[in-house]
Amino acid sequence: MTRSRSSKGRLGALPLLVFFALVFGVPALVLVAGAFTAQGRPSLANLTQSLQGGYLTAMIGSVRLSAVVAVLGAVIGTLLAYAVVASRSRLLREAVLTASGVLANFGGVPLAFFWIATLGNSGVVSGLVGLPSGSLYTFWGLVVVYLYFSIPLMVLVMAPALDGLRPQWREAAANNGATAWHYWRFVGLPVLAPAMLGGVVLLFGSSFSAYATANAMVGTVVPLVTLKIASALTGDVLIGYENIAMALSLDMVVVAGLVMAIYLPLQRRTSRWLH
Amino acid sequence: MAALTGLERVSGAAAERPPRAWWRGVVLLLAAAYFLIPLGTSFWYTVHTPTAGVSLSAYGELLTAEGFVRSLSLSLGLAVATIVLVLLLTLPAMLAVRLFAPGLRVVMEVLCTLPLIVPPITFVVGIGTALREGTDLLAPTPLWATLIAVQDPAFPVVLVLAYVVLVLPFVYRSLDAGLRTMDVRTLVEAARNLGASWPYVLVRVVVPNLRSALASASFLTLALVLGEYTVASLLGYEPFAVWIVTVSGSKGQLSVAVSILSLLLIWLLLLAVSTVFSREKGK
Numbered sequence: 001m002t003r004s005r006s007s008k009g010r011l012g013a014l015p016l017l018v019f020f021a022l023v024f025g026v027p028a029l030v031l032v033a034g035a036f037t038a039q040g041r042p043s044l045a046n047l048t049q050s051l052q053g054g055y056l057t058a059m060i061g062s063v064r065l066s067a068v069v070a071v072l073g074a075v076i077g078t079l080l081a082y083a084v085v086a087s088r089s090r091l092l093r094e095a096v097l098t099a100s101g102v103l104a105n106f107g108g109v110p111l112a113f114f115w116i117a118t119l120g121n122s123g124v125v126s127g128l129v130g131l132p133s134g135s136l137y138t139f140w141g142l143v144v145v146y147l148y149f150s151i152p153l154m155v156l157v158m159a160p161a162l163d164g165l166r167p168q169w170r171e172a173a174a175n176n177g178a179t180a181w182h183y184w185r186f187v188g189l190p191v192l193a194p195a196m197l198g199g200v201v202l203l204f205g206s207s208f209s210a211y212a213t214a215n216a217m218v219g220t221v222v223p224l225v226t227l228k229i230a231s232a233l234t235g236d237v238l239i240g241y242e243n244i245a246m247a248l249s250l251d252m253v254v255v256a257g258l259v260m261a262i263y264l265p266l267q268r269r270t271s272r273w274l275h
Numbered sequence: 276m277a278a279l280t281g282l283e284r285v286s287g288a289a290a291e292r293p294p295r296a297w298w299r300g301v302v303l304l305l306a307a308a309y310f311l312i313p314l315g316t317s318f319w320y321t322v323h324t325p326t327a328g329v330s331l332s333a334y335g336e337l338l339t340a341e342g343f344v345r346s347l348s349l350s351l352g353l354a355v356a357t358i359v360l361v362l363l364l365t366l367p368a369m370l371a372v373r374l375f376a377p378g379l380r381v382v383m384e385v386l387c388t389l390p391l392i393v394p395p396i397t398f399v400v401g402i403g404t405a406l407r408e409g410t411d412l413l414a415p416t417p418l419w420a421t422l423i424a425v426q427d428p429a430f431p432v433v434l435v436l437a438y439v440v441l442v443l444p445f446v447y448r449s450l451d452a453g454l455r456t457m458d459v460r461t462l463v464e465a466a467r468n469l470g471a472s473w474p475y476v477l478v479r480v481v482v483p484n485l486r487s488a489l490a491s492a493s494f495l496t497l498a499l500v501l502g503e504y505t506v507a508s509l510l511g512y513e514p515f516a517v518w519i520v521t522v523s524g525s526k527g528q529l530s531v532a533v534s535i536l537s538l539l540l541i542w543l544l545l546l547a548v549s550t551v552f553s554r555e556k557g558k
Contacts, residue, residue, distance in 0.1 A: 012371020013379055016364045020386055023436045026409075027401025028393075034404055080306050083299040092303075101549075102542045103310065108502045109516050110534030113523060114313045117320035117531045124316040148313070151306070209394030212504035216520055226396045233400060233509060242404065249397035260392045 034246040046247035055248060058223040062208055063255070065139065065224065069146045070204035074196060076147070077154020084155070085162040097159060100152035107149045107206070112216035115145045137218045145213060150203045157202065161195035198266035205259045209252070225252055314538075321532040333528040337536075340529060346518035352430060353514060354500035357438040358493045361446050364439065366489075369450055370481065373459050387447035390440050395505040402437055403510060431512050438500050445499070446492040453488020491548040498544045502537065 038045040049055065084096045119126045119136045126135070135141060165188060173183045211226035219227075225248055232245035321333045337343055365387075372379045390398075406422065413419045425432040462484070466476045482489065504516040513521065519537075523530035 007375075010371075010376065010379075013368040013376065013383070016368035016383075017386075019364055019436075019439070023402075024390065024440050027398065027405045030405040030408060031397065031401035076306075079302050083302040083306075087299060087303075098545075098549075099310070101545050102538070105498060105502075105541055105545065106538055109504050109519050110502075110537045113519070113531045113534040114317045117317040117527075118313040122527075124320050125312065148310070151309075205391075209396065211394075211396045212508075212516070215504075216523070226394070229396050229400060230509060233403065242400075245400050246404065249394075249400045252394050252397050253392065256394055257392050260388075264388070 031246050031249055034243050035250040038243060046243045047250070050244055050247035050251055054223065055225075055228060055244070058225045058228040059248075059251060061139075061223040062225040065142060065146070065222075066204045066207040068143055069150050069207045070200045072143065073147050073150030073154050073203045074200045077151045077199065078158050078192075078196060080151065081155045081158035081162055085159060093159075096155065100155040100159075103152040104149055104156055107210060108212040109216045111145065111148060112213045115141075115148070116217065119144075137221050139222055142214065142218065142222055145217065146207050146210065150207065153203060153206065154199045157195060157199040158192075161192055165191060194266045198263055201259050201263040201266065205256060205263070208256060208259070314535075317531050317535055321528050321535065324528070333532040334536075336526075336529055337532060340522065340526070342513070342518050342522070346513055346515045349430070349513070350501050350515035353434055353438065354497045356432075356435045357442065357500050358496045360435060361439045361442055361496060362489065362492065365443070365446055365450060366481075366485075367477075369447070369454060370459065370463075370477075373454060374463060383447075387443050391444045395441060395503075396509070398437065398440070399506050399509045402433065402506075406433065428512060431507075431510070433510065434507055434512060434514070437506050437510075438496075438503065441503070441506070442496045442499055445495045449488045449492040449495065450485065453485045457484045487551045490551045494544045494548045494551075498541055501540065 035046055036042055036044065051059070080096070084093050087093070115123075115136060117123055119131060119141070121133050121136075123131075123136070125131075136145075169187050170183055173187055178186070209226065211230065214222070214224055214227060215230065229245045229248050229252075232241045232248065322331060323329050368383065372383050406426065410419065410422050413422060425436070459481070462480055463476055466480045471480070502516055503514070504520070507514050508517045508520070519530050519533050522533075
């Protein structure tokens with residue numbers, strides 16, 4: 001009985017497993033193999049090269065951009081979520097959460113064109129405020145643009161967590177003589193911390209892997225690792241650059257993997273407070 | 276020291292409300308400005324030109340624009356194929372794991388989360404290289420023809436395969452949430468004991484109970500595939516998102532108009548997801 005059960009289980013899961021091994025596993029193996037191969041021989045040359053010079057600058061640029069966006073987005077997103085939750089207005093809450101759902105999913109190419117139309121060189125607002133030409137196509141320009149999907153993402157993460165803060169906890173704290181500061185320091189923030197950290201990590205990951213927006217907006221003005229990978233893949237005809245692209249990809253996967261290793265356990269801890 | 280500040284604040288608690296409300300108002304106002312101004316100015320940008328004044332011609336131009344219909348129908352076709360394939364792969368697998376092999380569940384969960392760790396651009400690098408080396412390697416075998424066929428520019432199956440991997444985490448989560456709300460084992464065993472065949476159980480018992488989860492998985496996939504740029508552009512195909520970038524060079528207004536329309540589309544799709552879900556809750 002048990003044998004037939006588990007064999008049925010394997011049979012149902014088999015197509016997905018085979019598909020996954022072919023479409024995800026094979027490219028992953030090819031990628032790792034390629035990253036460790038130079039001139040047909042096993043070598044660490046690509047990886048060392050991918051962590052030097054312009055490639056290192058791009059990697060640092062990506063990490064710095066993602067970190068700035070993650071921290072700013074998390075702080076602003078939390079404040080916004082708190083303002084909405086604390087207002088106790090159903091209408092405001094619904095409106096902000098719905099809008100957040102849309103905007104958090106609104107990355108990519110269209111986002112770049114919105115901001116080019118607004119703050120770009122011939123943008124509507126940049127003319128009004130006298131913005132110097134090219135201001136949008138800089139590091140901080142990208143930060144402003146990336147916040148457009150990062151803040152809503154943070155609002156979506158924080159709103160349920162803020163709902164999980166019971167008013168009774170605050171009352172209990174107040175009855176014990178706690179100040180607002182004490183309440184946040186010893187009750188509010190510790191409860192919210194996993195959600196907030198998880199949000200920071202999520203925001204970091206989404207900015208780190210973003211390519212379409214940056215490509216449509218800045219081209220190669222701001223050094224980012226995704227842009228470097230793309231140009232190593234398509235722009236340069238020199239042989240051997242593909243392996244650099246693979247090494248850079250491997251670097252990215254390592255960074256993203258570390259980020260997810262922080263995020264997933266945090267998400268589990270957060271969900272404990274939501275019910 | 277702490278006790279002293281505590282006393283002060285308790286007595287001041289009543290007076291605390293107005294400044295807090297003021298603080299919230301400022302936050303909301305700034306957020307509204309940051310999020311609404313680009314929307315408004317983008318719309319203004321599409322309807323206003325210094326020479327022609329206000330006109331909606333950018334939107335009218337859309338239907339006749341070279342490549343619009345072709346790229347949009349390619350994207351829609353890819354989306355439908357992705358939805359069908361991802362559901363055909365995940366639903367039986369998730370059911371089988373739940374019913375017969377609970378031990379495999381962790382494996383499934385890990386597999387379906389892995390694509391989240393891999394940035395799409397690195398996935399493209401892997402796929403592109405695998406395709407190139409695969410074509411060299413398999414040249415003498417019949418599999419070579421298959422590899423060429425999946426890269427047909429008229430309908431690049433390779434994009435469908437890549438998109439299935441990219442949407443797998445989201446589809447898995449929606450279906451998992453849907454399956455949690457029903458007692459799969461009891462339902463399936465009852466149907467089987469009454470003599471229902473496996474296909475019948477799947478189509479008439481399981482799917483109707485999962486309707487909202489399936490719908491939301493499909494809508495999310497549709498939204499993702501319509502907006503996908505990285506994989507398609509680096510593999511050299513031109514679905515909708517890639518076409519917008521191509522056209523932006525010559526027709527700035529048109530590309531912003533399309534961006535506004537795609538925002539509306541995402542909004543409608545998510546609205547559909549949330550209506551489907553709230554209807555389920557209301558039941």
